[in-house]
Amino acid sequence: MDDNKMVAGKVKKPGKRGRKPAKIDLKAKLERSRQSARECRARKKLRYQYLEELVSSKERAICALREELEMYKQWCSAMDQGKIPSEIKALLTGDEQKMPQSGSSTKTSKNNKNNISSNGQG
Template identity: 90%
Template sequence: MDDSKVAGGKVKKPGKRGRKPAKIDLKAKLERSRQSARECRARKKLRYQYLEELVSSRERAICALREELEMYKQWCMAMDQGKIPSEIKALLTGEEQSKSQQSSGRHVKAGKTDSNSNSCEYSPRGFLSRGLS
């Protein structure tokens, strides 16, 4: 016996290594490949639909924010000319009424009112209450 062919007490046979190729039905293999391709295309289609919906929702949000920004710009230009827009007057009178109701209804600590909270809403009330006007 040759030493190179003995490993761990077992005799190795010369030839190919690894698994022996099984007798795979070519038609079954082809059908599995086709099914896998169909599933891949379906997943890809769903992924693109999801991304398109995400993009359209973000575009709508951007448009809404641009409109809001334009409104604020117009308000600022009007105030620079010495005019107070009716929307701001309504917000200010509404804030004064709500503050008087809060102070009469419950004890409010100085500087800790609800209007001073750091909210992320983009309503005109939230914008003005943060002192960014």
């Protein structure tokens, strides 16, 4: 029993477990490796393209929000001076056709759509 080992009450036989290594052609193995590397580079390239598009879309959104913020700052400074901007007058009178499209008007229309669908209408 010198050659065999006792593990958890079982006798282990010496030798290798699992599959025996097959005689793989070295050229085939190298070609598979090259193909795998090509596929990896292609996946990496697609991933970077996706991330670059994502970054550029976020940058565009940031620019649009900055412009909107600047517009609101101008409105506030005008109101501090006692002037009411025409856009706010149009908003207060309910004439939304004169209003430039901004994030607040789209949120209002989305909320209206949600209210209609939650009431069971529409």
